[in-house]
Amino acid sequence: MKTKIVLDTSIIIDGEISKKIDNNELTENHEIIIPRAVIDELQSQACKQKEHGIIGLIELKKIREKSLEKKINVSYIGEKPTLSEIRLAKNGRIDSIISDIAKNENATLFTADYIQHIVADATGISSVHKITEISESYNIENYFDEKSMSVHLIEGIEPLAKKGTPGNFSLEKISNEKLDKNILIKIINFLFSVKNNKKISNVEIAFEGCYVLMYKNFRIVITQPPISNKIEITAVRPLKKLSLNDYNINDNLIKRISNEAEGILIAGPPGSGKSTFASSIAEYYVLNNKLVKTLESPRDLQVPESVVQYGSFKNGYERVADLLLLVRPDFTIFDEVRKIKDFELFADLRLTGIGMIGVIHAGKALDAIQRFIGKIELGMIPHVIDTVIFIHEGKIGNIYELNLTVKVPSGMTEQD
Structure with missing residues (x-):
């Protein structure tokens, strides 16, 4: 009898499943179940030009292609969510639909969402919580030195920093190597990562195409399409505390x-x-x-x-x-x-x-x-x-x- 696993949106975006297939952690003895609600949620995000939606859809394609090669059965289960259910995704409605499918199919839920994992455990659903560790090399602190007031990372541009003191600073290049989209995405993923079951950053403001975060004592503004024409990360750090x-x-x-x-x-x-x-x-x-x-x-x-x-x-x-x-x-x-x-x-x-x-x-x-x-x-x-x-x-x-x-x-x- 094949072992059934149900994928939620977070584990697909995380890219962990395709890696497990490559590493033979998932074999033909497994059956991968993808809820239709997950596909519709990713499609909705992609249509709104949200990066996670596009990443998730690309990962779904990888899972299907790699599963065919390894002869792993992939099935799509569940009803398409209604428009109101998609709108309520932030309030956990889509997560609830996915959990119900895992329970009805007597399957193990794979998730990168710690809250989804806790809810599954609390309701008696077998679950595996896994999230890819983001390397410290993508920590935005690495772009700062003792003189840096702020750092400006723009897609396709060399990283810049304002160095000096208020009213007496200059804008300088940190490196001659231009930043590509993948590096900026990994920096963003680091800022949204979880350590010891706790998010390392606090989201202060969020709307489509923009986030304002507090990471330690750094104020970080992230913009991406449709707000800006490319990804930009601006991090500001207080130089010193005065009395x-x-x-x-x-x-x-x-x-x-x-x-x-x-x-x-x-x-x-x-x-x-x-x-x-x-x-x-x-x-x-x-x-x-x-x-x-x-x-x-x-x-x-x-x-x-x-x-x-x-x-x-x-x-x-x-x-x-x-x-x-x-x-x-x-x-x-x-x-x-x-x-x-x-x-x-x-x-x-x-x-x-x-x-x-x-x-x-x-x-x-x-x-x-x-x-x-x-x-x-x-x-x-x-x-x-x-x-x-x-x-x-x-x-x-x-x-x-x-x-x-x-x-x-x-x-x-x-x-x-």
Whole structure:
């Protein structure tokens, strides 16, 4: 009697089955069962230009061809999933269909998905969890040295790195060897790999053609078609962690941050060191026995362990903001304030009495204030923002204090 094995989507994409056939781990004494739901899921992904869908379909072709050579029986079982079932694939619907087939066929489920493996064990289905180990040679850390701020890996281009310090850096080639698609895919696979039954990266943002990950202290952005015309991986690493003392701040500013400022804007152009300064303020407040939280997506601020970092929920912070009112922080760092709803939320939280520190892109300190005009009422701005700190090239530039002043219009007297 032949040993039946059922393949799920993950093990096919992983490419493990064709290797097992080549190594004679699967022979004519085995029967390979491929659920139709798997084929339809891979086809759906491929039609959306998702790389995994195309890889999976190519692997299916390899399995069929190699099985013919080794006289291994391959059968296709199950109904085609409905459109709603394909849409619910992320919620485990397709996985459930595959598990049911394995149970009904009294077969062993082969999967590279650890959760699918646990569910199978919990429901009494025989399963084998196997995932190909990704070599450490594809670890993106290998492209960094002690001077690297960020690394830029683009398909068909030599790897590039920005080296130096905020405001004083240069873009340099790391190697003269151009990156091909296969190398970039292996780097991506490494970032999505599992170690000790735990994913090595946290997915902060995901939509079709784009991922934003946190791997250790690296913020990594991955884009691919249809978002971009080719694969690009950008990895950013904080060079060092600073405290407020490292900025040579005078006593007046320390006093203001400690006792007076409760609506702070940290402004500056991209890469100027705003987030690093925000992290140093968070550390300062923690050392002074303040309860600090952050609102950020991705969650990449380097803050003390006691600071809980909140991310967006369903592409927004509204529900998370409701939670902040319940946990009652003394200060919340909002990195970064950019969308119209972000400005409204920053103002709403500040007016409830929570101390707010907002990180905002701006070419000048006054531009940061200007960006609030039109989003909230003009007369409310001084009640929301009391201090603007402009960061340039990693250093504190201008500091502004905001106050509401009522005065007689020019050309008129008090009697008028």
